[in-house]
Amino acid sequence: xxxxxxxxxxxxxxxxxxxxxxxxxxxxxxxxxxxxxxxxxxxxxxxxxxxxxxxxxxxxxxxxxxxxxxxxxxxxxxxxxxxxxxxxxxxxxxxxxxxxxxxxxxxxxxxxxxxxxxxxxxxxxxxxxxxxxxxxxxxxxxxxxxxxxxxxxxxxxxxxxxxxxxxxxxxxxxxxxxxxxxxxxxxxxxxxxxxxxxxxxxxxxxxxxxxxxxxxxxxxxxxxxxxxxxxxxxxxxxxxxxxxxxxxxxxxxxxxxxxxxxxxxxxxxxxxxxxxxxxxxxxxxxxxxxxxxxxxxxxxxxxxxxxx
Amino acid sequence: xxxxxxxxxxxxxxxxxxxxxxxxxxxxxxxxxxxxxxxxxxxxxxxxxxxxxxxxxxxxxxxxxxxxxxxxxxxxxxxxxxxxxxxxxxxxxxxxxxxxxxxxxxxxxxxxxxxxxxxxxxxxxxxxxxxxxxxxxxxxxxxxxxxxxxxxxxxxxxxxxxxxxxxxxxxxxxxxxxxxxxxxxxxxxxxxxxxxxxxxxxxxxxxxxxxxxxxxxxxxxxxxxxxxxxxxxxxxxxxxxxxxxxxxxxxxxxxxxxxx
Numbered sequence: 001x002x003x004x005x006x007x008x009x010x011x012x013x014x015x016x017x018x019x020x021x022x023x024x025x026x027x028x029x030x031x032x033x034x035x036x037x038x039x040x041x042x043x044x045x046x047x048x049x050x051x052x053x054x055x056x057x058x059x060x061x062x063x064x065x066x067x068x069x070x071x072x073x074x075x076x077x078x079x080x081x082x083x084x085x086x087x088x089x090x091x092x093x094x095x096x097x098x099x100x101x102x103x104x105x106x107x108x109x110x111x112x113x114x115x116x117x118x119x120x121x122x123x124x125x126x127x128x129x130x131x132x133x134x135x136x137x138x139x140x141x142x143x144x145x146x147x148x149x150x151x152x153x154x155x156x157x158x159x160x161x162x163x164x165x166x167x168x169x170x171x172x173x174x175x176x177x178x179x180x181x182x183x184x185x186x187x188x189x190x191x192x193x194x195x196x197x198x199x200x201x202x203x204x205x206x207x208x209x210x211x212x213x214x215x216x217x218x219x220x221x222x223x224x225x226x227x228x229x230x231x232x233x234x235x236x237x238x239x240x241x242x243x244x245x246x247x248x249x250x251x252x253x254x255x256x257x258x259x260x261x262x263x264x265x266x267x268x269x270x271x272x273x274x275x276x277x278x279x280x281x282x283x284x285x286x287x288x289x290x291x292x293x294x295x296x297x298x299x300x301x302x303x304x305x306x307x308x
Numbered sequence: 309x310x311x312x313x314x315x316x317x318x319x320x321x322x323x324x325x326x327x328x329x330x331x332x333x334x335x336x337x338x339x340x341x342x343x344x345x346x347x348x349x350x351x352x353x354x355x356x357x358x359x360x361x362x363x364x365x366x367x368x369x370x371x372x373x374x375x376x377x378x379x380x381x382x383x384x385x386x387x388x389x390x391x392x393x394x395x396x397x398x399x400x401x402x403x404x405x406x407x408x409x410x411x412x413x414x415x416x417x418x419x420x421x422x423x424x425x426x427x428x429x430x431x432x433x434x435x436x437x438x439x440x441x442x443x444x445x446x447x448x449x450x451x452x453x454x455x456x457x458x459x460x461x462x463x464x465x466x467x468x469x470x471x472x473x474x475x476x477x478x479x480x481x482x483x484x485x486x487x488x489x490x491x492x493x494x495x496x497x498x499x500x501x502x503x504x505x506x507x508x509x510x511x512x513x514x515x516x517x518x519x520x521x522x523x524x525x526x527x528x529x530x531x532x533x534x535x536x537x538x539x540x541x542x543x544x545x546x547x548x549x550x551x552x553x554x555x556x557x558x559x560x561x562x563x564x565x566x567x568x
Binding site for chain 2: 002003004006007009010011059060062063064065066067068069070071112115227228231232233234235236237239241243244246247250251253254255257258290291292293294295297298299300301302303304
């Protein structure tokens with residue numbers, strides 16, 4: 001059944017969009033990531049113009065992260081003080097990222113930079129998650145208790161001032177590395193056109209040693225806030241938010257996210273991390289294969305954005 | 309007095325001009341019409357099919373059956389960037405690009421037989437008959453100009469646009485119902501831009517254009533689609549806030565529905 005998208009200016013099968021929303025929503029709810037790093041390329045693949053895809057995906061991520069956040073919030077798994085400090089850093093980072101984006105575009109190598117940044121980041125994060133979780137799975141399979149906390153392992157940033165106690169996360173750490181992580185996430189998110197949840201969750205788990213469930217819940221809350229802001233800004237600045245596409249994705253997305261967050265809470269934390277690692281590695285391999293294989297058509301055409 | 313005389317003179321001059329201009333084609337007249345002048349884009353729009361009808365009014369009656377007809381449909385103009393991929397240290401990346409400025413977003417050339425059989429290459433180029441003879445202005449530095457037809461970017465642009473179905477070249481798109489009556493079917497894609505589409509019909513015989521007729525149709529959004537498209541620009545901030553609130557509501561409803 002086709003449905004016409006009024007901003008993207010094209011008809012598309014409604015069930016394809018609903019299914020895509022549900023599938024990405026499931027992953028989003030399960031891992032606490034926004035799913036933008038999957039959804040944006042998928043939408044472009046089925047023919048949605050990139051500018052519309054990049055600015056409409058946040059509406060879907062806002063909806064699915066809202067239902068997820070609500071369920072985590074009621075279980076008091078969101079570390080509010082941690083989330084707000086990260087959010088502050090990420091807003092400044094987003095602003096810096098948007099500026100860097102225009103510098104790269106002027107240099108004409110934006111596509112290459114984005115592809116390489118995707119590959120480096122995704123394969124790095126994916127490999128780290130997979131290997132670490134395999135070790136954890138082997139440990140629990142052997143019967144040795146999982147080492148949640150490593151006493152005595154103090155990273156260099158533990159010596160920094162402005163120390164704060166984050167209760168839900170059960171960490172006592174300086175605010176400086178938290179702000180820096182927020183900055184980096186916002187910066188990369190703006191350049192890559194993704195929410196950054198897939199970077200934030202591992203950063204919280206491995207750098208700050210936040211428990212997985214709290215990391216997932218807090219990351220989802222941050223995703224909700226940034227995606228709501230992105231929706232409003234993109235609509236006001238670029239007029240590229242397609243409400244019909246967004247709503248259709250949302251309906252699929254919120255349903256998927258509900259099942260996803262149940263599945264995520266039912267699975268053991270290390271298995272969850274392993275699956276997320278595999279998923280991220282898969283996306284990295286997909287981006288890399290595009291760069292390595294000779295394309296069938298060497299030329300591509302994109303419309304110049306209408307003058308505003 | 310003087311002004312009235314000037315008016316008469318101007319009218320006479322205009323009439324003379326019209327007569328003079330019409331003189332070479334006076335023997336053959338072309339009358340065309342499109343099946344609809346407004347294509348409405350609603351929520352179930354997936355493209356449209358229009359029919360261009362035309363009759364040839366031939367005074368001499370001598371050349372019946374010897375005519376060729378070319379129907380060219382041009383959609384609203386838009387600029388496109390064409391990028392070429394090349395291999396750099398083993399990776400396929402965009403190496404160069406060209407911008408085609410204000411070219412038709414839709415271009416269909418329908419004829420009753422292959423374009424190259426209709427006349428000399430020079431004649432076809434001069435009258436812009438056929439896809440390749442159309443003007444595709446490129447932004448070259450600060451200049452805007454068309455290049456030779458065998459330019460790789462120009463050829464690639466036409467090839468990719470044709471593969472997308474946005475450019476059509478159909479040598480059997482015009483059919484003669486009777487020697488004097490012809491019809492051409494125009495396919496509009498679901499991705500068609502809204503705006504004015506001009507339909508130009510040429511009557512050709514022995515390498516000359518005997519008559520030319522122009523008509524048009526427009527593609528417009530209606531109902532909810534038009535409302536969304538207009539509001540997203542007119543009240544952009546409120547539109548954005550509305551979508552954001554809808555996202556929250558969608559998330560909330562879902563968590564209510566799925567609460568155990």
